Amino acid sequence: MSPVTRGFHGKRREAEGGRVPPGQYVTEDFPVLSAGPTPHTKEEDWTFSVRRGGKEQKSWTWTELQKLPVEQVTADIHCVTRWSKLDTRWQAVSIETLLEQVRTDAKYVLAFCDGGYTTNLPVADVTGGQAWLAFGYDGKPLAPEHGGPVRLLVPHLYFWKSAKWVRGLDLLDSDEPGFWETYGYHMYGDPWQEQRYAGD
Amino acid sequence: MAGTALRRRLTWQVGTVGKVITETATAKTIELDVPDWAGHRAGQHLDVRLTAEDGYSAERSYSIASAPGEPVAITVQRLEDGEVSPYLTDELRPGDELELRGPVGGYFVWDGEPEPMLLLAGGSGVVPLRSMLRHRSQTRSATPARLLYSAKSLPDVIYRAELDGYGDAGAEVSYTLTKRQPPGWTGHVGRVDQALLDQLAWPAERRPIAFVCGPTSFVEAVAQGLVMLGYPPSRVKTERFGGK
Amino acid sequence: MPVLDGNVLGGLLHEVFGTEMTTAVGTCASCGSSREVAEFVVYLGGPGVVARCRDCTALLMVITKRRTMNCVDLTGLSALS
Numbered sequence: 001m002s003p004v005t006r007g008f009h010g011k012r013r014e015a016e017g018g019r020v021p022p023g024q025y026v027t028e029d030f031p032v033l034s035a036g037p038t039p040h041t042k043e044e045d046w047t048f049s050v051r052r053g054g055k056e057q058k059s060w061t062w063t064e065l066q067k068l069p070v071e072q073v074t075a076d077i078h079c080v081t082r083w084s085k086l087d088t089r090w091q092a093v094s095i096e097t098l099l100e101q102v103r104t105d106a107k108y109v110l111a112f113c114d115g116g117y118t119t120n121l122p123v124a125d126v127t128g129g130q131a132w133l134a135f136g137y138d139g140k141p142l143a144p145e146h147g148g149p150v151r152l153l154v155p156h157l158y159f160w161k162s163a164k165w166v167r168g169l170d171l172l173d174s175d176e177p178g179f180w181e182t183y184g185y186h187m188y189g190d191p192w193q194e195q196r197y198a199g200d
Numbered sequence: 201m202a203g204t205a206l207r208r209r210l211t212w213q214v215g216t217v218g219k220v221i222t223e224t225a226t227a228k229t230i231e232l233d234v235p236d237w238a239g240h241r242a243g244q245h246l247d248v249r250l251t252a253e254d255g256y257s258a259e260r261s262y263s264i265a266s267a268p269g270e271p272v273a274i275t276v277q278r279l280e281d282g283e284v285s286p287y288l289t290d291e292l293r294p295g296d297e298l299e300l301r302g303p304v305g306g307y308f309v310w311d312g313e314p315e316p317m318l319l320l321a322g323g324s325g326v327v328p329l330r331s332m333l334r335h336r337s338q339t340r341s342a343t344p345a346r347l348l349y350s351a352k353s354l355p356d357v358i359y360r361a362e363l364d365g366y367g368d369a370g371a372e373v374s375y376t377l378t379k380r381q382p383p384g385w386t387g388h389v390g391r392v393d394q395a396l397l398d399q400l401a402w403p404a405e406r407r408p409i410a411f412v413c414g415p416t417s418f419v420e421a422v423a424q425g426l427v428m429l430g431y432p433p434s435r436v437k438t439e440r441f442g443g444k
Numbered sequence: 445m446p447v448l449d450g451n452v453l454g455g456l457l458h459e460v461f462g463t464e465m466t467t468a469v470g471t472c473a474s475c476g477s478s479r480e481v482a483e484f485v486v487y488l489g490g491p492g493v494v495a496r497c498r499d500c501t502a503l504l505m506v507i508t509k510r511r512t513m514n515c516v517d518l519t520g521l522s523a524l525s
Contacts, residue, residue, distance in 0.1 A: 033490030
């Protein structure tokens with residue numbers, strides 16, 4: 001156990017009771033954390049595909065995405081590195097809107113992204129009004145360093161599941177680890193049960 | 201057994217804060233008393249770890265500002281929205297304990313080699329380079345040395361009096377001020393560009409070694425500029441700090 | 445955006461490997477380029493630290509910290525000497 005540093009508190013502020021999962025601290029910042037260089041995909045080149053067994057089931061262009069019902073989503077987000085940001089505001093399309101156009105009995109998805117990042121989620125967690133494709137933040141187009149043009153937004157799980165630069169979902173029968181999950185992070189990632197690492 | 205320090209396995213240990221010296225309005229040098237300190241090389245750094253009462257911890261790396269043979273000291277630049285630096289510059293006091301790991305590094309070090317050295321500092325990137333110049337001065341080295349230090353304004357220049365004094369020891373120090381210049385300023389203005397590098401860099405034929413340290417964008421632009429002047433990439437040592 | 449280089453990994457790698465590692469030469473398993481660890485492109489990625497090849501951006505090292513234990517994955521390197 002490291003010795004306590006006199007007078008050090010970090011930048012955190014005390015959060016309103018009950019809003020913040022265990023072990024988290026509230027920040028006003030929006031840290032930029034990534035595992036590689038920022039891709040710069042133009043809207044006109046962006047597509048989102050749902051695939052099964054390597055075959056595309058359906059895809060949407062940027063224009064087609066914009067034609068779907070857009071929601072103003074306000075959510076608290078929780079990063080596994082312990083910062084939480086409250087009341088973040090996004091402009092997004094519910095993933096359910098896209099998945100209901102694809103007939104599937106798949107139980108899991110693996111989200112894939114520009115730059116090669118992946119993350120896995122149960123289908124049950126990207127439907128039911130729990131997950132979105134977000135392309136606006138705070139009323140402005142989502143900046144590339146925060147995942148623009150489009151990122152996944154799944155606020156009920158740790159934020160590494162809200163994959164930046166998302167380009168599609170692979171439908172799977174069984175749960176397969178994505179990037180951070182392969183390196184020991186939890187397959188599900190519920191911040192309220194502090195599921196940071198595999199085995200938690 | 202003077203000079204034979206106990207060799208410790210590199211791991212976290214606790215040092216005690218000695219003197220704290222104000223260098224500029226936003227930078228402080230913190231001297232540390234570290235048990236069994238085995239000494240350090242010019243250019244190395246320390247990792248510092250702060251732990252709050254509830255177990256939350258944050259780690260950062262800081263270059264060693266003192267020369268080999270001197271007590272270890274780091275210089276910390278306070279970042280406005282930093283998490284660790286404001287604690288170190290505003291809160292830390294002599295007598296406090298600080299958890300650290302070091303000295304670290306074997307790539308970005310100068311051990312007194314005779315080939316001309318070209319030092320390029322972007323902001324707080326000057327810290328490890330000052331350790332090198334201090335080492336050069338204390339060992340009365342004949343190595344030709346030039347420092348080009350890019351800072352926002354003159355009050356932001358760390359160690360100014362000391363750096364200006366190295367002129368007497370044959371080290372040429374110049375500054376380029378990027379945001380504000382004092383009235384009557386005759387030094388360089390603006391970011392380091394190819395023209396300034398061309399003017400100040402040792403010719404490649406003299407087999408110089410360059411040390412470039414500062415924010416990532418500064419380091420990449422300068423390193424590329426030196427390679428364009430004919431410096432072999434292996435003779436351009438780089439150390440990137442966080443920042444724009 | 446914290447994009448740094450392998451110098452910042454020096455302390456952790458020294459602790460894990462028991463020796464100075466920033467001057468160790470790593471060979472990228474993807475493109476074959478060889479560089480000192482100090483010259484790797486390092487992303488402080490949140491869940492973990494990622495080091496990539498400066499020449500082709502392939503993944504070289506992934507370092508994660510679980511409680512007090514560091515885990516260093518080197519599968520992106522075909523050699524490290």
